[in-house]
Amino acid sequence: MDIDAATREQLQNWEKELNAQYQRICEHELSLDITRGKPSADQLHLSDGLDGILNGEYRAADGTDTRNYGxxxxxxxxxxxxxxxxxxxxxxxxxxxxxxxxxxxxxxxxxxxxxxxxxxxxxxxxxxxxxxxxxxxxxxxxxxxxxxxxxxxxxxxxxxxxxxxxxxxxxxxxxxxxxxxxxxxxxxxxxxxxxxxxxxxxxxxxxxxxxxxxxxxxxxxxxxxxxxxxxxxxxxxxxxxxxxxxxxxxxxxxxxxxxxxxxxxxxxxxxxxxxxxxxxxxxxxxxxxxxxxxxxxxxxEFTLLKEHMHKHAQILKPKFQCVLSHLEKAFKDSDLGEWENPLGGYFVSFNTRPGCAAAVVELAAQAGVKLTPAGATFPYGVDPEDRNIRIAPSFPPLDELDTAMSVFVLCVKLASVRKQLEML
Ligand SMILES: Cc1ncc(COP(=O)(O)O)c(C=O)c1O
Missing domain, CATH: 3.40.640.10 (Type I PLP-dependent aspartate aminotransferase-like (Major domain))
Structure with missing residues (x-):
């Protein structure tokens, strides 16, 4: 999809097709959320061994009674x-x-x-x-x-x-x-x-x-x-x-x-x-x-912490891969968006074409996919170019994330085409 080179007629056809797909998705009444970077339940389970670990031994190695003040x-x-x-x-x-x-x-x-x-x-x-x-x-x-x-x-x-x-x-x-x-x-x-x-x-x-x-x-x-x-x-x-x-x-x-x-x-x-x-x-x-x-x-020991983080990574990696493969498939050879390939952390940052981020978030919300509000990644909630959207893949199960990302890429395409039509 080369939006800049497209004629009005071409853009109108795309809008019609994309909007039809979008309306079909809206009928599914989805309720998906890729807003905050929270660990998933699987990740939280990794630390359930904390519960009961003291087994009545409240004194620290230096003799401190941890139950008391100070x-x-x-x-x-x-x-x-x-x-x-x-x-x-x-x-x-x-x-x-x-x-x-x-x-x-x-x-x-x-x-x-x-x-x-x-x-x-x-x-x-x-x-x-x-x-x-x-x-x-x-x-x-x-x-x-x-x-x-x-x-x-x-x-x-x-x-x-x-x-x-x-x-x-x-x-x-x-x-x-x-x-x-x-x-x-x-x-x-x-x-x-x-x-x-x-x-x-x-x-x-x-x-x-x-x-x-x-x-x-x-x-x-x-x-x-x-x-x-x-x-x-x-x-x-x-x-x-x-x-x-x-x-x-x-x-x-x-x-x-x-x-x-x-x-x-x-x-x-x-x-x-x-x-x-x-x-x-x-x-x-x-x-x-x-x-x-x-x-x-x-x-x-610090090695235990390292091993623990490796287990987190095993859970998180397929989720990052899911987000990135959707973006690659949809936008690799287009100018509809830019993103980084993170090697860690909790987020994928996506930049739409200028002036489209708020519209994408709004379209996704109407289709039942909650995204971080456009502008949230800027002081005072104002993204001067209205471009940045933060995607947080960690919390939802993989199948929900996969659906949410399908909706996301569709909304990016639809918002981009509409914006271009508006500017002609
Ligand atoms: C950069 C950054 N700092 C701090 C926090 C929150 O840290 P805490 O839970 O320790 O308050 C987050 C949570 O998303 C974060 O992304």
Missing amino acids: GLEGLMCARELGADILQVPVEEVIAGGNSSLTLMYCAVLTGYLFGYAGNKPWKELEAPKFLCPVPGYDRHFAICEQLGIGMVNVPMTDSGPDMDAVEALIEKDRDIIGIWCVPKFSNPTGVTYSAETVERLAQLGRIANPGFRIFWDNAYAIHDLDNQVNLANIRTATVENDTADSVIQFASTSKVTHAGAGLAFVSASSDNLASLKKQMQAMTIGPDKINQLRHARFFA
Whole structure:
């Protein structure tokens, strides 16, 4: 289908054919959902051994009675798990509750209200703002939006954020006090930042406002589908560049064990952790150490965690293959869409022709297939070109995903033809 070369008559014929197919699908009254990146029930079962693993043994190896209050930084054995995932020293890790997003919120709030490591609170700046590589993770943007922190779009490339743009923006605007990064299997593009990008990010601390922080959300650090993809270590790079204070890292076991009942980790320099702990102290007496101990026993060695992630990959791989084969079959030799081939993570990011994404989502919804709202991957929910759609293959069973993808490609074709007709 070469839309640009087609005559009006040709387009009208296509519209008629595609619309007839679409109407037939609507009659099936489907109810399918490929919106959020949740683990499937099969994946959750992999961690059911957590239940009962303590068997009455509540004391951690260091003697801590995990049933009691205390220990703001988390159990040492849980911090070790976080240190292994993020590849950082254990003294620089806090193990928290079940959500890294909560830790991110807390970390942004710390910068906003109190400032990090003796720097001015961000709220005292004229117009504090974060750089947001786009498309990106909607919940990062929601934190900034709620606190009234401005957001500046930066394009994502296949090696990470466009670093020329990042550096130019930071050099000219001292009110830029943060950047959101999902450095491995980025949400939603699946891109892993190149070593050069990591190095350039590590150097930003030299030119930015001293209160500037990189929010390094390594949510998919160990979520490789096949061979391990290497991400350069940002901590090492910042230490070498004498900018160790410029980065705060996050991870969690949300997509490792039970999504709603895992552990989250934050890692940073001792000065940053001191600022964070000051705020956390006012919020909590300490995390759920019983759950931390359950996880530490479940993954007594890092190799067990690796094996566990391999089992996740075996479940996820056919789902990614299903999505990708639908896209290839439908669009390989056309200009109706572009996508990346992710090597891990939870998403496939699809770009329609300009001005079609919202229409695709609407058509799919009418046919009973729920997609992430168009625009959700951009700050303020506004995709300036109305192109990006995030596909989350993990949750539905394979047969449902297969049906949902058939509907998806049909909706992309129909919306593209209609858009072209509109523009003639
Ligand atoms: C990039 C990213 N960060 C964080 C989260 C949520 O993490 P948590 O469950 O630890 O709050 C997600 C979930 O989809 C995510 O994609």
